[in-house]
Amino acid sequence: MAGFGLLTGCGSPHMSALDPKGPVGETQLDLINLSTGIMTLVVIVVAAIYIYVVIKYRERPGDDKDEIPEQVAGSKKLEILWTTVPIILLIILAVPTISTTFRGTDREPEPGTLRINATGYQYWFGFEYPDYQVSTANEVHIPTGRKVEFLLAAHDVVHSFWVPSLGGKQDMNPGRTERLILQADEPGLYEGECAELCGASHATMRFRVIAHPPAEFEKWIASRKQPKSKPKTEQQKQGHKLIAQNCIGCHAIQGAGYDILGRTGPELTGFSHRTRVAGALDNNRENLKKWLVNPQKIKPGNRMPGFDHLDDKQLDAMVEYLQTLK
Amino acid sequence: MATLIILIVFIMFLGAIFTGGYNKKYLQRMQDNWLWEWITTVDHKRIGILYMLGGGFFFAVGGLEALLMRLQLMFPDNQLVVGDIYNQLLSMHGTTMIFLVSMPVLLGLMNFAVPLQIGARDVAFPFVNSLGVWLFLFGGLLVNLSWLFGGAPDAGWTSYATLSLNEFSPGPGVNYYVLGLQIAGLGTLMSGINFLVTIINMRAPGMTYLRMPLFTWTTFVTSALILFAFPPLTAGLFMLMFDRLFDTHFFTLAGGGNLTLWQHIFWIFGHPEVYIIVLPAFGIFSEVISTFSKKRLFGYNSMVFATVLIGFLAFMVWVHHMFTVGLGPIANTVFAIATMAIAVPTGIKVFNWLFTMWGGRIRFTTAMLFASGFIVVFVMGGVTGVQLAVVPADLQFHDTYFVVAHFHYVMIGGTILGFFAGLYYWWPKMFGTLLNEKLGKAHFWLFFLGQHLTFFPQHFLGLMGMPRRVYTYMSGRNLELLNLLSTIGALLMTAGILVFLYNLVQTLRMGKEAGPDPWNGRTLEWALPSPAPHYNFAQTPRVRGLDPWWLDKYEGDGKLQAAEPLGPIHMPSPAYLPFVMSLGFFVSGFGFVFHSWRVGALGLLVVFACMYIRSFEEDPGYHIEPEELKGVES
Numbered sequence: 001m002a003g004f005g006l007l008t009g010c011g012s013p014h015m016s017a018l019d020p021k022g023p024v025g026e027t028q029l030d031l032i033n034l035s036t037g038i039m040t041l042v043v044i045v046v047a048a049i050y051i052y053v054v055i056k057y058r059e060r061p062g063d064d065k066d067e068i069p070e071q072v073a074g075s076k077k078l079e080i081l082w083t084t085v086p087i088i089l090l091i092i093l094a095v096p097t098i099s100t101t102f103r104g105t106d107r108e109p110e111p112g113t114l115r116i117n118a119t120g121y122q123y124w125f126g127f128e129y130p131d132y133q134v135s136t137a138n139e140v141h142i143p144t145g146r147k148v149e150f151l152l153a154a155h156d157v158v159h160s161f162w163v164p165s166l167g168g169k170q171d172m173n174p175g176r177t178e179r180l181i182l183q184a185d186e187p188g189l190y191e192g193e194c195a196e197l198c199g200a201s202h203a204t205m206r207f208r209v210i211a212h213p214p215a216e217f218e219k220w221i222a223s224r225k226q227p228k229s230k231p232k233t234e235q236q237k238q239g240h241k242l243i244a245q246n247c248i249g250c251h252a253i254q255g256a257g258y259d260i261l262g263r264t265g266p267e268l269t270g271f272s273h274r275t276r277v278a279g280a281l282d283n284n285r286e287n288l289k290k291w292l293v294n295p296q297k298i299k300p301g302n303r304m305p306g307f308d309h310l311d312d313k314q315l316d317a318m319v320e321y322l323q324t325l326k
Numbered sequence: 327m328a329t330l331i332i333l334i335v336f337i338m339f340l341g342a343i344f345t346g347g348y349n350k351k352y353l354q355r356m357q358d359n360w361l362w363e364w365i366t367t368v369d370h371k372r373i374g375i376l377y378m379l380g381g382g383f384f385f386a387v388g389g390l391e392a393l394l395m396r397l398q399l400m401f402p403d404n405q406l407v408v409g410d411i412y413n414q415l416l417s418m419h420g421t422t423m424i425f426l427v428s429m430p431v432l433l434g435l436m437n438f439a440v441p442l443q444i445g446a447r448d449v450a451f452p453f454v455n456s457l458g459v460w461l462f463l464f465g466g467l468l469v470n471l472s473w474l475f476g477g478a479p480d481a482g483w484t485s486y487a488t489l490s491l492n493e494f495s496p497g498p499g500v501n502y503y504v505l506g507l508q509i510a511g512l513g514t515l516m517s518g519i520n521f522l523v524t525i526i527n528m529r530a531p532g533m534t535y536l537r538m539p540l541f542t543w544t545t546f547v548t549s550a551l552i553l554f555a556f557p558p559l560t561a562g563l564f565m566l567m568f569d570r571l572f573d574t575h576f577f578t579l580a581g582g583g584n585l586t587l588w589q590h591i592f593w594i595f596g597h598p599e600v601y602i603i604v605l606p607a608f609g610i611f612s613e614v615i616s617t618f619s620k621k622r623l624f625g626y627n628s629m630v631f632a633t634v635l636i637g638f639l640a641f642m643v644w645v646h647h648m649f650t651v652g653l654g655p656i657a658n659t660v661f662a663i664a665t666m667a668i669a670v671p672t673g674i675k676v677f678n679w680l681f682t683m684w685g686g687r688i689r690f691t692t693a694m695l696f697a698s699g700f701i702v703v704f705v706m707g708g709v710t711g712v713q714l715a716v717v718p719a720d721l722q723f724h725d726t727y728f729v730v731a732h733f734h735y736v737m738i739g740g741t742i743l744g745f746f747a748g749l750y751y752w753w754p755k756m757f758g759t760l761l762n763e764k765l766g767k768a769h770f771w772l773f774f775l776g777q778h779l780t781f782f783p784q785h786f787l788g789l790m791g792m793p794r795r796v797y798t799y800m801s802g803r804n805l806e807l808l809n810l811l812s813t814i815g816a817l818l819m820t821a822g823i824l825v826f827l828y829n830l831v832q833t834l835r836m837g838k839e840a841g842p843d844p845w846n847g848r849t850l851e852w853a854l855p856s857p858a859p860h861y862n863f864a865q866t867p868r869v870r871g872l873d874p875w876w877l878d879k880y881e882g883d884g885k886l887q888a889a890e891p892l893g894p895i896h897m898p899s900p901a902y903l904p905f906v907m908s909l910g911f912f913v914s915g916f917g918f919v920f921h922s923w924r925v926g927a928l929g930l931l932v933v934f935a936c937m938y939i940r941s942f943e944e945d946p947g948y949h950i951e952p953e954e955l956k957g958v959e960s
Contacts, residue, residue, distance in 0.1 A: 015791035015803050016789065016791050031716050035716050039712060042673075042705070043705060046680070046701075047705075053688075057619070057686050057687065059687050069619075069620055069621055071622045072622070073622065073624075074624050074626065075625070078677070087670060090670070093716060101717045157488050158488070160725060162793065164791040168650070168718065170652060171651050173651070173652070174488060176652070179652075191800075193793050195724070197416075198489060199413070199489060199494060200409040200410040200413060201409065203798045206800075301409060301410060
């Protein structure tokens, strides 16, 4: 359990495509660098000619205003030159583009690849581990050094699944399943975002990839399979009951003794281990309460109603219970 | 319905009050009124100015929307405009800037300059031309009215299904988008056809295709692009309209529709659209650079060839907007290669511009400053365009601020700088005065530096993980400083535009007389007095080569060679029908936005009535007799 503690809250999460932490992102960065290099060269050549021309041929005060420069029609040699050189540069760029695009497609995933179903909803991400019968939301845990195949779908509108420091994005289309293979080489927190306009709270539709060393990942899976969801204290019991009355139609909490496991909202099993509330706020009691009272303020347009009609004690009880879910 | 009648009566009443009572001469007085003259004008020069006025107005609106967004993003977790309002701003900013600013202002310059450049007296279909501008204005007005009645479109200027369908965008916003753009698009399509016919049929004797000025050439290719790109857009908007208004299932999943189809249709139009708004600007730069370098355009033939090639390739690259959809590696690479190929003709153009300047005598007037500034900005925008074609890299770039930076570099660098260059260049021919050069230069530098400050940092924001179309971003991810810089840049650009507006006001009040040929021009329009007379050429000119006016000045007797003796000039008569017809479309669109079939039908009835009147109306035009021209022509 210590491992989660280490990863929750501290350590700065990775979010930049310029600082990749896995082979997919690294290949893509190589191509970004190659193309930037070639293009910088082009800009430098054009800039050099431009600066020379602008300085050398500008009309200066005192020049004879009626003088007419020679009316040159053109030059075949130059035209050929600036047609062929760009073509050569483009071929240099096109070859790795093609080979990389074809790499890793149309093949069955390598043995040992971890499969995760990821579904985009307005405005959250749901994750399922079909091999383990485990599911979670907004935070997906993966082992390091192992390929992960995300099978992406969307529930309502087009979303896009993007973890910049692990690799490029893939749209999540309603009605279709797309594949995206990523791998994290280092343990850590990787910020993920929705990258396709999906409605009012597109900006706050975020998720996190949490990479563990393989052994700790197995531990996490085990803890998910036997969640500790039973209330103990009086307050927790009150919270448990209030959640049954207010939340469970949409949210699922495994192992808490509820008859219903709601599926239209993010799963809440093991909530206390989440690093964020609703993918948008740091996970602490204060923020969770803020969210329960007025979720529309934090994520406008989401489906959750506010619970401002409950009194302070009731809210505290719900918060208390949710924060014990392990 | 009743409101409408009351409104019409009210307007007539106002007209009567301000012109001296309703009596027998009321109609006559109304027809002599300047407003009536502008509403019924079929003169391509006035229509051009109307396009630019409309485009200018929408530029102010779209600019304010952009400014609000930048102010919201100035600091992380800002609360100025959030959620759906922000989505409305970004959707309207994009829609406005593409459809209601870039295209109209360029169409304005095309309308003004192309007939002059080819030695024609007007476009081929003056009535249709007037219809085009009023459809644009009313269509644009309809889209923008959404701010006042019911809320603006909020699904992005791309309006991807299923987000744009009733289920996820229940307000009337997207209805405004589909109907307003259909109306405006109809006008654009008409303009495109009009220019094609004009350029094919109405060139002065001797002006072969390869003697046409480059702006005319780019207008020609642009018009062809409009002809082929707008029908797919119209079809797409039509289907979206049916999905939203009549519950069809073109794009709904549950009904067996295909939402990716919308993306294909949209980008089959959308990518040529990029060239529709940048090619005319290329033409303007060719004219301006050649004029102010005092040299003929370097490599004219290859410039023409490059223009045509860009126009052709424009239709072959739409999938590069969809690399992340998951179409598979074959589609992605084919379109990647096609996209890269566009860099070649574009490069040809850039080098030819540079070598036009090479060995010339460059006068840095404001127009030339804008043109040379364009080369810097556009090359930077162009190279990132090639980078976006590198599929695996694009998976990182796509839908981030990197893309935002890229297309603003291209569109501001190409279209907006191009428009300003063209406006400073042709202003004397429009109004007979010169825009103030000092203010013009201040305008340029503020706008130019502002645009770099706004958009250069956005490349890095994108790579650092900031998606586009977000109203907020996390603090503590090194995004704060770059966003702040970007907003400061936007303020600088705004300052530049304010200087420009001041310049306009000053020049209209007390501008310096320009004379017929203030820039030592090369093309036919500079042989005319400034402002150009409404019949353009008293005698149709004879063209002996490329840059005919330059030839007449330096290898002739300094007078424009005429191809015909002075005779009566046939002119088209003014028409009020285009305005009424467009008003009909507007009313109809407004009705359909709110599912009011009666108002919708009423508007269409007006349209059909106008078509009926037009079909059976005899309109022989009128003649200007040579005597009336004497004394005007020297």
